[in-house]
Amino acid sequence: MNIPDRYHGVWQRTLLETPTERDTTTWVRWLQTGLWHGDLRVPAAADRNTVAGRAELQGFGGTTLITQPDAAQPEVCTWQRQIDLQPPRSTPDAGHMVFESPEVVHETGIHGTYFEVWERLPGSLGTRIALAALDDQGAPTAERLLVAGRYLMHLRPRRAAWPVDTTADDSLAEVVARHPQQAEALLDFDISFSTLEHGVWTIERATSPAWEDGVRACTMHRMGHAEATVKCDGLTLHWQVLEWHAPD
Structure with a gap:
């Protein structure tokens, strides 16, 4: 089942906040089609010419599911990872999603304590x-x-x-x-x-x-x-x- 149109396109993460960090420098892109997603995350300090630096990268792909199990809560986006650069997780990759505007969505962690801001890149709709x-x-x-x-x-x-x-x-x-x-x-x-x-x-x-x-x-x-x-x-x-x- 295709996900809602409002999720389509390419999203750039502009902010990550956790209890221990605030990150605005990691290069992150989430590409979303009608069902499939791909994600790549490159920390600014990662030296990809070294084993240690390459091991810091994150990236994954699979299908995306949008649900709203609780009417009192924002809808849930779950990235169902079929391939992953990092080892398997013990919990689903899922967050509560609130659209501040058609081009900006806020994600709050469900199985982890974090807050992210995503902004859609111009030119990423259509095909x-x-x-x-x-x-x-x-x-x-x-x-x-x-x-x-x-x-x-x-x-x-x-x-x-x-x-x-x-x-x-x-x-x-x-x-x-x-x-x-x-x-x-x-x-x-x-x-x-x-x-x-x-x-x-x-x-x-x-x-x-x-x-x-x-x-x-x-x-x-x-x-x-x-x-x-x-x-x-x-x-x-x-x-x-x-x-x-x-x-x-």
């Missing part, structure tokens, strides 16, 4: 596309391409499984510290946030800084109801259509 990469046998994988307006997010999860001693709410940094010999495999998780305009893909921020500021040709074509092709260096060609809303 909404969600694609899953197909493997060599034509089966869908967990790799995703998401488009909202002029913005595109690519998410490719790691291939390695979590070590058997990983527990809920471990941080990636803790897991890597326990298993340094597996660091590269555990950090092999690509998320990039980009603009896609006039067939040109320009990456603004990515888990790997080597991807950033790259410009490459990129075109997407729907090939019937359930399949699409993406012609772009570094990406697979054949994709399954999960969602395709592209107004003229």
